Amino acid sequence: MSDCLFCKIVAGEIPSNKVYEDELCYAFYDIAPMAPTHFLVIPKEHFASAAEVTEENAPVIGHIYKVIAKLARELNLDGFRVVTNCGEIAGQTVHHIHFHVLSGKELGSFN
Numbered sequence: 001m002s003d004c005l006f007c008k009i010v011a012g013e014i015p016s017n018k019v020y021e022d023e024l025c026y027a028f029y030d031i032a033p034m035a036p037t038h039f040l041v042i043p044k045e046h047f048a049s050a051a052e053v054t055e056e057n058a059p060v061i062g063h064i065y066k067v068i069a070k071l072a073r074e075l076n077l078d079g080f081r082v083v084t085n086c087g088e089i090a091g092q093t094v095h096h097i098h099f100h101v102l103s104g105k106e107l108g109s110f111n
């Protein structure tokens, strides 16, 4: 999608601090970290959010969780949180689905 920030990051048109890349997904450090370790994992294929998961694009979500588990092992993360904001009311600012991975400090409870 031509006017999407994260598509431009995948295409290398906007610089990013890469953590990991394969044929399906791309991981990079968040520009405004909310925890000592904070990176984002995104599918290379553009779709907006968790509200747009379909039979066709669902496999990449499982793949991304597998990649998160591998990166957590490699980075020796001692516990982590995975967050995907869906819709502006939930705080989504970039409308290309992304999974925040947060670690390195006590993360507050949501409830």
Ligand code: AMP
Binding pocket: 005, 014, 016, 028, 029, 030, 031, 032, 033, 084, 085, 091, 092, 093, 094, 095
């Ligand atoms: P969300 O608010 O869930 O849509 O998350 C979007 C995230 O993207 C925020 O945590 C931003 O700090 C992050 N972000 C925005 N622009 C960039 C960028 N150029 N490189 C890395 N992270 C970014």
Ligand code: ZN
Binding pocket: 001, 004, 005, 006, 007, 008, 045, 046, 047, 095, 096
């Ligand atoms: Zn995109």
